[in-house]
Amino acid sequence: MQFLADYLEQVKAKNLYRQIVTYNPVSPARVQMGGQTYLMMASNNYLGLTHNPAVQQAAVDAIWLYGTGAGGARLTTGTFPLFEQLEQELATFKETEAALVFNTGYMANVGVISALAGPDDVIFSDELNHASIIDGCRLSRAQVAVYRHTDMEHLQGLLKDTACQGKRLIITDGVFSMDGDIAPLDTIAELAERYNAIIIVDDAHATGVIGPGGKGTAAHFGVKDRVQVQIGTLSKALGAEGGFVAGSWELIDYIKNKARSFIFSTALAPGAIAAALAALRELSSRPELVTKLNENAQHVRNLLKAGNMPVLDGITPIIPVMVEEADEAVWMTSELKKQGIIITAIRPPTVPVGTSRLRLTVTAAHERDELDAAVDAINMVVKQFRRTVR
Ligand code: PMP
Numbered sequence: 001m002q003f004l005a006d007y008l009e010q011v012k013a014k015n016l017y018r019q020i021v022t023y024n025p026v027s028p029a030r031v032q033m034g035g036q037t038y039l040m041m042a043s044n045n046y047l048g049l050t051h052n053p054a055v056q057q058a059a060v061d062a063i064w065l066y067g068t069g070a071g072g073a074r075l076t077t078g079t080f081p082l083f084e085q086l087e088q089e090l091a092t093f094k095e096t097e098a099a100l101v102f103n104t105g106y107m108a109n110v111g112v113i114s115a116l117a118g119p120d121d122v123i124f125s126d127e128l129n130h131a132s133i134i135d136g137c138r139l140s141r142a143q144v145a146v147y148r149h150t151d152m153e154h155l156q157g158l159l160k161d162t163a164c165q166g167k168r169l170i171i172t173d174g175v176f177s178m179d180g181d182i183a184p185l186d187t188i189a190e191l192a193e194r195y196n197a198i199i200i201v202d203d204a205h206a207t208g209v210i211g212p213g214g215k216g217t218a219a220h221f222g223v224k225d226r227v228q229v230q231i232g233t234l235s236k237a238l239g240a241e242g243g244f245v246a247g248s249w250e251l252i253d254y255i256k257n258k259a260r261s262f263i264f265s266t267a268l269a270p271g272a273i274a275a276a277l278a279a280l281r282e283l284s285s286r287p288e289l290v291t292k293l294n295e296n297a298q299h300v301r302n303l304l305k306a307g308n309m310p311v312l313d314g315i316t317p318i319i320p321v322m323v324e325e326a327d328e329a330v331w332m333t334s335e336l337k338k339q340g341i342i343i344t345a346i347r348p349p350t351v352p353v354g355t356s357r358l359r360l361t362v363t364a365a366h367e368r369d370e371l372d373a374a375v376d377a378i379n380m381v382v383k384q385f386r387r388t389v390r
Contacts, residue, residue: 015327016347027051028239028365031342038337041360041374042344046209046317047289048365049239049279059240062274070267075256080270086277090244093215093284094230098252101244101276102261103268105204105233106132108243110139111259112231113171113200117142120166124158124197126150126183128176131350133202137171149179152187159195168197174206174217178351178359180318182210185217189226200229205318208237208283214290238283240276242268293317293364296371300362303375309382317362320346321378322355328385329356335381341374 011017023033028048031040049055066080074083083101090099102108113136117123121142125133128149137144145162147155159168170192172183185201192199203216211219214237218224229251234242245255256262283289297317304311310322323329329345336343336358346359358378362371 015330016349025050028363029367029370036340039341039366039370039374041362041366042342043361043363044205044236045239045365046205046237046293046361046363047214047239047279047283048363049237049282051365052239052279052282054282055239055275055278058278059271059275062270066270068271069269072266073264074267075263077267079267080273082270082273082277083267086273086280087244089277089280089284090232091246093280094232094246095215095219095224096230096246097249099244099246100252100255100262101234101242101268101273102259103242103265105202105231105235105243106135107261107265108231108233108245109133109202110136111261112229112245112255113137113169114139114260115255115258116140116198116200116229117167117169120164122162122164122166122168124155124162124168124170126172126176128179129171129173130177130202130204133171133173142166142169149176150181150184152184152191155188156191156195159191159197168195169200170197171200172202174201174203174220175210175316175318177205177318178346178357179312179320180205180314180316181312182206182220182314182316183217184221185223185227186221189221189223193226198229199227200231201227202231204231204233204236204243205316207232208290209293209316213287214283234272234276234279238276238279240279241272242276289364293362296364296366296368297362299368300360300371300375303372304378307375307379309378319360319362321358321360321382323357323382323385324354326356329358332358332381332385335384336377339377339381341377343374343378 023031025031028045028051087099109132117140119141123137123142123144127146145158206216208214218227230246232244234240312320326347333345343358347356
């Protein structure tokens with residue numbers, strides 16, 4: 001199996017080799033590794049709910065009550081009542097008729113897209129959509145028309161010019177995972193109505209983050225009744241594990257009967273479902289968490305801009321500091337680690353070649369002095385790099 005070694009050599013030579021780092025998360029904002037504590041600025045735990053006592057206790061209680069595993073897929077083995085409660089409350093939160101939980105956000109995208117689209121259909125997909133959307137499109141065997149990132153004229157041109165015998169679907173991340181910008185869902189809604197298309201929005205990074213009370217992208221633009229399919233994850237702002245789709249009763253019933261990643265996989269464990277439910281209740285009853293998250297994000301964006309850092313514009317807590325080449329990003333990440341800060345280097349194939357970056361994420365659990373220290377360190381490392389290459 002020489003191809004294994006060849007591939008690994010190749011990615012190492014290009015500075016694209018990936019390794020999993022092991023650490024102990026001691027709080028939403030701090031991790032320990034080799035006896036040292038680091039500030040975590042690379043997590044999608046936007047509201048810090050992973051370490052919320054009510055959320056932790058709910059998971060423990062559910063394990064004692066229902067056990068550690070689900071024992072089978074929901075359609076074959078049945079389910080425990082927490083699932084239905086979570087789905088009802090997700091629907092209430094999203095202001096839809098119904099919702100259905102998947103094992104991950106990845107499986108929700110793959111399952112929903114391949115259930116809704118088939119070989120006669122055309123999917124219009126933003127070029128920076130998440131890998132799970134791309135995989136869902138491939139699995140559907142629909143024709144895929146990729147439009148330039150958030151370019152509504154290009155989308156309109158494709159909608160006008162692409163012949164289609166079946167359905168048209170427009171698919172987009174709500175908040176883009178690597179650029180942190182927001183899909184223009186208001187314009188997408190207008191185009192969808194004009195060209196008779198169904199909208200699917202993936203709010204993995206938008207649920208609990210943008211819109212009133214963290215209700216997501218459709219709520220942010222006030223177009224919730226014009227977006228037919230809202231996907232989300234329980235593993236980012238909700239601090240647990242799993243994914244979901246929210247929409248009409250009929251949509252959810254159809255997905256239950258058609259989405260293979262739902263039908264053929266063992267359901268999530270009680271602890272994960274209970275944690276997600278408790279986290280959703282925290283989010284619904286404490287909108288100040290979302291406010292703090294967004295204030296923290298704005299604070300960091302302002303400081304980075306004041307220091308002339310090459311930051312992509314936006315309002316969300318995903319803040320990309322552009323450094324172009326993969327080796328630069330890797331070097332900066334290791335320098336930041338020496339200073340006690342974890343920020344991930346994002347490189348191809350996750351982002352296009354020449355757009356490597358430090359992807360900094362801010363949470364509601366960070367304190368101002370921690371954020372200030374992180375920005376100081378980034379300023380220093382970026383300036384040090386510029387001096388070194390000059
Ligand atoms: N969609 C987007 C936009 C994401 O960024 C991610 C996770 N990185 C997912 C879906 C998948 O969600 P999960 O991690 O719950 O599988």
